[in-house]
Amino acid sequence: MILSGITFAAAGTLPGFVYAAAATPRRLVFIIQRGAADGLATVAPTGDPAFAAARRTLADETARGAKLDTMFTLHPALATTAGLYSCQQAHFAQAVATAYRDRSHFDGQNMLEGGGSRPYGRSDGWVGRLLTLLPTAERDAIAIAPAVPLALRGPVQVGTYAASRLPQADGDLIARLSVLYAEDPLLHPLWDSAVRTQELAGDIGGNNGRNGADLGKLAASLMLPADGARVMMVETGGWDTHSGQRGRLNAQLRGLDQLIGALQSGLGPAWNDTLVIVATEFGRTVEVNGTGGTDHGTASTAMLLGGNLALGGKVSADWPGLTPAGRLDGRDLRPTRSLESVIAAAVAHHYALDPKRVMTTLYPDD
Template identity: 40%
Template sequence: MDAQRRGLLAAFGASALLTLFPGATRAATGHDTRFLLVLLRGGLDGLHLLPPYADPAYARLRGEGAVDDPIRIDPSFGLHPALQQAATMYRARELLPIVAIAPPYRERSHFDAQDCLENGTASPTGARDGWLGRCVQAMPGGAGFAVAAVMPLALRGSDRASNWWPPLPKDVDPQLLQRLQPLYAADPRLSETFERSTHAATMARDGKGAFALPEAMRIAAQRMSAVDGPRIGFVEDSGWDTHRNQAQVLQRKLAELDQGLAAARAGFGAAWPRTVIAVVTEFGRTAAINGTGGTDHGTGGMALLCGGAVRGGRIGGDWPGLAPAQLNQGRDLRATSDLRGLFKSVLTEHIGLAESAVESRVFPASRAVEPMAGWRAA
């Protein structure tokens, strides 16, 4: 058979497949995959979510603040007991915790760290738009969608991105709430009160209670699971700045995250095998517990990858240890991976963006950051 006839038959086969099974064709070519970014604002304590129970320095640093009886998923690490659904996903090889990972920012300001994470550069002022927005613009089709009161920095920069939030009472301005949140977050006594008040002001229309993280993740997943739904999604949640009473606060917050992961899995439905969710935060916490039963701003954090397209059931990343000489500045878990490396790999291997577009447009001036390998299911 000559080359011309082989080419005609190949074209006919592709055309027939597109006609008979359009969804299958999009999935096979990488154009039907989904990526949801969940940003936990405030600096989640990764050592509390994924306690390194086998490291003797952990109990010494945390004392009574150490997590009791974690769900042991690995000879060295366990999940917090509130993360029952996450543990089930881990055992199903759909959850991959990644240790000691953070944006390139290495200081301790919430605002600068979040800006750096969202703009996708090495500087809080490195870009006025976001890496997810630039990703949407670089895609040949598809859209971005945020469950947020105002368009987050991460998705700015694309005319194919939109945001949604439950209607607020007429006398509450969502932009004002967003501007006030960092101010209240800086005060450990007022942050939780502000969060509860904000949730009370954003009651869902069905009257079932506050519009919290599980509902936001469910709605994002349902919107994104539609045949022509947005391929890129964003959800944010506040209240992770645990300067005091960390055990009590994170018991509640981690339970909400756990419910959110389960809600997203159900919401994605048939799209779950083609889905990746990344749960990230702007930085970690101090390795030692402070005098008020909490932790302070740190550097090295953690991330969770989950979804049917994730090769989970193991621990990812490079663990630096918690011995005094291994800590950053003698106080924090040291970051050994750049979040941009994880994001780069997701965009090229899962979303299907060309490496050239990722390096030049989505994450400019980042060629020294290698894409993270080995996270994707075969």
């Protein structure tokens, strides 16, 4: 059913699990970067001697960024995130990837969300399975998305905040409906809210990053109330930078940074009990292509943010190097750690759950 812009649905069945012992005030936000975000630009390995030569025209974009350690520099568009890092409220896991090794966005996103060992191997998702480990009072979950994403599917009922049909409608139809509803006192504000939500999720880099800030405010408003969501998934798109990457990625990262900043500000003291996970389906090539962009790659960067991180203020990486011999297939950043293990460890620490149980619940096919 649909209630005040929130669609409720349930999907899939799973056997019973042992739940966490007691209710907590903890919150979890999973931000997916659809399109394969460039981890080598986000957390740039400026200390690697091969970096500047491989990245050529893109290498100097990190010059103004915050130095994270002797090896890595954060993209300058992530200024708020850099501040969180200095306060031990951000952690970056570099050279990570799911078990997926091909380069299809659809298959890669399915693996990231489903947590299976192969594309389309599961009909439920890792976040949906996580909910079964939480006390009943802490299972309220919602996605800022037009439909329940695979990551949230499972036996626990979850919600979505968006108009369910907007992504299938073209711009002309949306404009005509906006005119049609303009004078309707009931439908006009609901329609405007739905259109705005779609715009925010689809273009977080728009309006000089303000779309990202508005999306973060919306997310916080849905989570902060006592009866609000405790688990959330936020969909962001636009990360596929095959050409003209420099300006486009700068806008995307600025929007993500403002999303994170607005979420932190909006949650207030609740930020100290919040874990934010930012991840993408795979990374991008080490070398720049002929149109100033990068192509589909393998390993990338995951971000962990919040007020109670196990390794806040650090970059974790078993760095493989960027020389041709160190790359995967001679072209990609070689993954040296599984994204699945990064997510499971962060979730286990956040909820004070047994790490082995979390890993086997979130990723039962591994």
